[in-house]
Amino acid sequence: MKNKATSLDIAFQAGVSQSTVSRALRNSPLVNPETRQKIQRLAKELKYKVDKNASNLRSQHTGTLALLLFEDPTSDDSMINPFFLSMLGCITRAAAVNGYDLLVSFQQLSEDWHADYEDASKADGLILLGYGDYIDYAEKLNQLKEQETHFVRYGSVEDGQTGVSLGCDNFDGGYVMTKHLIAQGHKSFAFLGGADAHCPEFQARYQGHCKAIVEADLPVNQTMQIDAISTEDSGSDAARTLLSLDERPDAVFCASDMIAVGALTQFHRQGLSVPDDIALAGFDDIPVAHLTSPQLTTMQQNTKLAADRLVESLIKQIHNTPVESALIPAKLIVRESCRKSN
Amino acid sequence: MKNKATSLDIAFQAGVSQSTVSRALRNSPLVNPETRQKIQRLAKELKYKVDKNASNLRSQHTGTLALLLFEDPTSDDSMINPFFLSMLGCITRAAAVNGYDLLVSFQQLSEDWHADYEDASKADGLILLGYGDYIDYAEKLNQLKEQETHFVRYGSVEDGQTGVSLGCDNFDGGYVMTKHLIAQGHKSFAFLGGADAHCPEFQARYQGHCKAIVEADLPVNQTMQIDAISTEDSGSDAARTLLSLDERPDAVFCASDMIAVGALTQFHRQGLSVPDDIALAGFDDIPVAHLTSPQLTTMQQNTKLAADRLVESLIKQIHNTPVESALIPAKLIVRESCRKSN
DNA sequence: CTGAAAGCGCTTACAG
DNA sequence: CTGAAAGCGCTTACAG
Numbered sequence: 271m272k273n274k275a276t277s278l279d280i281a282f283q284a285g286v287s288q289s290t291v292s293r294a295l296r297n298s299p300l301v302n303p304e305t306r307q308k309i310q311r312l313a314k315e316l317k318y319k320v321d322k323n324a325s326n327l328r329s330q331h332t333g334t335l336a337l338l339l340f341e342d343p344t345s346d347d348s349m350i351n352p353f354f355l356s357m358l359g360c361i362t363r364a365a366a367v368n369g370y371d372l373l374v375s376f377q378q379l380s381e382d383w384h385a386d387y388e389d390a391s392k393a394d395g396l397i398l399l400g401y402g403d404y405i406d407y408a409e410k411l412n413q414l415k416e417q418e419t420h421f422v423r424y425g426s427v428e429d430g431q432t433g434v435s436l437g438c439d440n441f442d443g444g445y446v447m448t449k450h451l452i453a454q455g456h457k458s459f460a461f462l463g464g465a466d467a468h469c470p471e472f473q474a475r476y477q478g479h480c481k482a483i484v485e486a487d488l489p490v491n492q493t494m495q496i497d498a499i500s501t502e503d504s505g506s507d508a509a510r511t512l513l514s515l516d517e518r519p520d521a522v523f524c525a526s527d528m529i530a531v532g533a534l535t536q537f538h539r540q541g542l543s544v545p546d547d548i549a550l551a552g553f554d555d556i557p558v559a560h561l562t563s564p565q566l567t568t569m570q571q572n573t574k575l576a577a578d579r580l581v582e583s584l585i586k587q588i589h590n591t592p593v594e595s596a597l598i599p600a601k602l603i604v605r606e607s608c609r610k611s612n
Numbered sequence: 613m614k615n616k617a618t619s620l621d622i623a624f625q626a627g628v629s630q631s632t633v634s635r636a637l638r639n640s641p642l643v644n645p646e647t648r649q650k651i652q653r654l655a656k657e658l659k660y661k662v663d664k665n666a667s668n669l670r671s672q673h674t675g676t677l678a679l680l681l682f683e684d685p686t687s688d689d690s691m692i693n694p695f696f697l698s699m700l701g702c703i704t705r706a707a708a709v710n711g712y713d714l715l716v717s718f719q720q721l722s723e724d725w726h727a728d729y730e731d732a733s734k735a736d737g738l739i740l741l742g743y744g745d746y747i748d749y750a751e752k753l754n755q756l757k758e759q760e761t762h763f764v765r766y767g768s769v770e771d772g773q774t775g776v777s778l779g780c781d782n783f784d785g786g787y788v789m790t791k792h793l794i795a796q797g798h799k800s801f802a803f804l805g806g807a808d809a810h811c812p813e814f815q816a817r818y819q820g821h822c823k824a825i826v827e828a829d830l831p832v833n834q835t836m837q838i839d840a841i842s843t844e845d846s847g848s849d850a851a852r853t854l855l856s857l858d859e860r861p862d863a864v865f866c867a868s869d870m871i872a873v874g875a876l877t878q879f880h881r882q883g884l885s886v887p888d889d890i891a892l893a894g895f896d897d898i899p900v901a902h903l904t905s906p907q908l909t910t911m912q913q914n915t916k917l918a919a920d921r922l923v924e925s926l927i928k929q930i931h932n933t934p935v936e937s938a939l940i941p942a943k944l945i946v947r948e949s950c951r952k953s954n
Numbered sequence: 955c956t957g958a959a960a961g962c963g964c965t966t967a968c969a970g
Numbered sequence: 971c972t973g974a975a976a977g978c979g980c981t982t983a984c985a986g
Contacts, residue, residue, distance in 0.1 A: 276979060287957045292981060302955060317759070321733045323674070324979035327665035327962045334715070339704075352899060355697045362681075362716050371734065373676070374704050374716050391663045391963090392713065417659070531903060557694060561873060563905030618963060629973045634965060644971060666963035669978045733979090956986085963978105970972085 275316040283316075284309050295320065326391070334371040335584060336393035337361055340400030340407070351500055351528060352556040353571070357399060357424070360577030368581055370394075395420035395584045403468045408432070420587040422580050426470035427595050434587070435595045436579050440471050443569040443600035444478025447523060447551050450567070450602055452486045455610040456520035456549055459483060460494040462508040462533055463525020469499075472525040475553060479523055494519055498529050505532025513540055521549035521608065527556045527568055534562055534607075549608040553600070564606035571600055617658040625658075626651050637662065668733070676713040677926060678735035679703055682742030682749070693842055693870065694898040695913070699741060699766070702919030710923055712736075737762035737926045745810045750774070762929040764922050768812035769937050776929070777937045778921050782813050785911040785942035786820025789865060789893050792909075792944055794828045797952040798862035798891055801825060802836040804850040804875055805867020811841075814867040817895060821865055836861055840871050847874025855882055863891035863950065869898045869910055876904055876949075891950040895942070906948035913942055 277295070281288040286305060293301045294309040312318075326332045339354060358374065365372040373393055396414070398421060411432040414421050427437040451459065463469075465476035480490050493515065498508035505528060512522065513536070524530035530552030537544055544550050544564055552559060555570035576598055583593045619637070623630040628647060635643045636651040654660075668674045681696060700716065707714040715735055738756070740763060753774040756763050769779040793801065805811075807818035822832050835857065840850035847870060854864065855878070866872035872894030879886055886892045886906055894901060897912035918940055925935045 278979080288979090289957060289959095289981080290955090292979095293956090296981090300955060305955085319733075321669070321979050323665045323669040323733050324962090325981070327663070327669055327964085328979080328981045330962070332665070352694075352697075355694075355701060358700070359697060363718055366718055372716050374714050376705055376708055391661075391665050558900045558903050561877075561900050562903055620963080630963090631965080631973060631975095632971085634963095635972090638965090642971060647971085663963050666978090667965070669980085670963080670965045672978070957984105958986105959984085960982090962981090965978090966976090968973105968975090970974105 275313075275318040276321070277318070279316060280309060280312050280318055284312055330391075331588075332392060332394050333369070334373055334393045335365050335395055335397060335581065336373040336375060337397045337399060339374065339376050340398070352558070353500075353526070353528075353554045353573070354399060356556065356573045357577060360574045361397060361399075361580060364577045364581040368585055370581075370585070394588045395422075397421070397580055397584060398423040398425075404470050405468055420584060422584045422587070422593075424576060424580055426474060427597050428470065431595065434583060434593050436576065436583060437471070437595075437597060438571045438576070439597040439599050440474035441478040441481075442597075443553060444475035444523070445482045446478075446600070446602050447553070447567075447569050448479045448482035449486075450604065451521045451523065451549065451551060451608060452482060452488070454521075454549065454608055456608075457488055458491070458494075458517070458519040458521075459488075460491075460496065460512050460519040460522045461525070462496050462498050462505060462512065462522060462529050464497045464499065465495050465525075475523075475525050491519075498525065498532075500526040500528045502528055502532035502535070505529030506536045507532075509533035509536035510540075513537075513542075518548065521551065523551045525553060527552035527554040527559050527566060530566055530568070530607075531558060531562060534566075545607050545609045551608050555603055559603075560605065562607075567605045567608040568603050569600040570603045572598065616663075617655075617660040618663070619660070621658060622651060622654050622660055626654055672733075673930075674733060674736050675711070676715055676735045677707050677737055677739060677923065678715040678717060679739045679741060681716070681718050682740070694900070695842075695868070695870075695896045695915070696741060698898065698915045699919055702916045703739060703741075703922060706919045706923040710927055712923070712927070736930045737764075739763070739922055739926060740765040740767075746812050747810055762926060764926045764929070764935075766918060766922055768816060769939050770812065773937065776925060776935050778918065778925060779813070779937075779939060780913045780918070781939040781941050782816035783820040783823075784939075785895060786817035786865070787824045788820075788942070788944050789895070789909075789911050790821045790824035791828075792946070793863045793865065793891065793893060793950060794824060794830070796863075796891065796950055798950075799830055800833070800836075800859070800861040800863075801830075802833075802838065802854050802861040802864045803867070804838050804840050804847060804854070804864060804871050806839045806841065807837050807867075817865075817867050833861075840867065840874075842868040842870045844870055844874035844877070847871030848878045849874075851875035851878035852882075855879075855884075860890065863893065865893045865895075867895060869894035869896040869901050869908060872908055872910070872949075873900060873904060876908070887949050887951045893950050897945055901945075902947065904949075909947045909950040910945050911942040912945045914940065 277288050277291045281291045291309055294306040362372050415432050421433055423435040425435055425437050427435045461476050461479055463472040465473045483490050496508045496511050498504040524533055530550055542548050552566050552568040555568045559566040559568050586593045619630050619633045623633045633651055636648040704714050757774050763775055765777040767779050769777045803818050803821055805814040807815050825832050838850045838853050840846040866875055872892055884890050894908050894910040897910045901908040901910050928935045
């Protein structure tokens with residue numbers, strides 16, 4: 271980039287002041303239409319672009335949003351959870367549509383994330399995305415709040431949380447899926463996925479799952495809840511643990527599709543047929559879910575809708591419009607992996 | 613963000629000049645170690661962060677890289693090609709490792725991309741990623757060059773291209789895969805994917821494919837090359853067209869895994885068994901490739917390696933170190949979809 | 955509607 | 971090793 275044109279160059283050529291150039295370029299009504307047109311034409315000719323650093327510095331906002339993606343430290347380094355990848359894609363688009371740039375950052379690499387972004391005047395607001403230990407990061411949310419940083423979180427939505435969160439209605443999702451499983455005639459169940467406060471999203475799915483079982487007067491078997499994080503390997507391990515137990519459930523509900531995919535591989539490896547020997551359900555509806563064999567029945571999270579809401583909510587906060595946390599419903603997608611087993 | 617601390621606040625509390633604070637914070641050797649420590653401690657206490665806009669404006673560089681992702685306008689709006697999604701993830705990481713921020717942008721939304729980023733002083737350099745009509749965009753590359761914008765492109769690598777490109781060795785990839793198919797005993801082939809200059813990557817894969825066939829003294833059948841873009845639907849359509857022809861090939865080589873996945877679905881729908889009735893191979897090794905049934909034999913593009921190289925090359929250019937275009941080899945991943953059919 | 959001037963918060967010669 | 975000063979390229983009161 272040599273000899274970049276500045277607003278002064280344009281002012282000189284247009285025979286007006288630099289202030290007028292600045293106004294004309296931002297379509298201020300305070301400028302004569304003819305002057306404006308002349309200036310805008312000149313700007314195009316000179317390939318002039320407003321220097322963002324200068325304008326941001328002066329006006330004290332950035333026109334960019336930052337997306338902080340947390341990753342489970344145990345997850346495979348080279349592979350990002352496809353669900354978040356999909357969210358990332360949709361958020362990028364939503365930000366662009368609203369005229370914001372998007373700064374993307376992975377947060378395994380910096381412990382100081384809570385301060386890094388807005389403090390550095392890089393972004394007007396933050397989108398927080400990812401699994402990760404909720405208990406660890408609840409405190410950082412308080413710091414963000416204290417600094418009056420604008421942020422939205424995608425994740426579990428509960429009363430008393432700091433800041434605004436959007437998230438899938440995990441409890442209802444777990445409930446709906448389990449009702450479906452019961453309606454298919456299944457009577458005993460396993461749940462693959464961590465189900466404690468460290469991972470409140472999975473926990474809510476589990477609680478919804480249990481509610482449906484109890485409502486159907488079926489027994490909840492605690493030993494059938496096996497921890498797993500959202501990776502194929504972890505799902506596979508959990509499935510192996512499950513199959514080593516004395517009894518085998520009719521249906522296995524996995525806290526995420528990644529877990530389900532891992533479990534499916536394990537079931538096949540041990541000679542079990544899905545859904546004939548054992549039914550299998552996931553959560554998320556990631557792109558692979560309809561490509562596995564059998565195709566996976568799952569609860570769909572609408573990533574495009576979620577991304578739009580996230581960006582909208584953040585921009586409202588930036589404009590000081592009050593916003594509230596909200597739940598986004600998940601949708602049951604019935605495919606092949608849960609057909610009645612007898 | 614209220615009352616944000618500035619370097620002046622620190623200078624005042626430390627009893628030194630603002631210049632010294634600036635130097636101390638950037639670890640300049642020109643500052644007394646004790647003074648430096650005092651200043652750095654103070655900065656931490658006050659949660660001070662350097663204002664990027666101000667420092668970028670003054671020093672005339674941004675510390676950020678911009679990733680421009682082109683998309684095939686025909687592709688499904690809500691779904692980004694998983695191969696590029698994976699690249700996006702790896703590039704984000706690679707940028708972070710090198711101390712750069714990453715601005716992500718989808719380029720269906722702006723025709724003016726060639727000017728938008730570096731000109732606006734948003735980024736020190738550009739990474740160009742995506743399929744898209746090469747002929748359309750070759751000219752824009754010239755504009756970038758003319759403006760002395762730093763950029764790297766991921767895509768086809770050919771002599772006489774403007775700027776520096778990194779890319780998979782598509783020709784060799786097509787060749788290696790086809791040799792494998794031949795070694796499995798297959799004698800007649802179809803190729804699913806566009807094979808003209810608008811999509812030079814697919815074209816190169818096709819040319820490598822043909823070379824292997826010719827070398828084996830087998831006939832190349834032009835009617836068996838069926839256009840497709842890299843989506844499931846397009847692959848499925850191409851497979852349908854293929855099956856409507858008079859003869860059926862032993863093996864189908866798809867220009868991408870997405871095409872292969874679509875083709876697989878179509879074959880199953882028409883009652884064909886893969887690989888027993890027809891062998892199927894892909895290209896990319898996207899995450900679903902090992903989850904289909906049968907698992908897909910494919911040529912793997914190492915996205916992590918590619919991302920590292922892309923970022924490295926761009927940073928070198930920013931530092932005015934000369935860099936060259938280069939090819940990254942693809943790796944044959946043999947799975948189940950190509951076993952000999954008899 | 956327009957211009958002159960201040961100033962956003964830094965970095966970096968320059969002088970000591 | 972340190973400080974005073976200039977200046978990056980804008981936006982925005984302020985005065986006309």
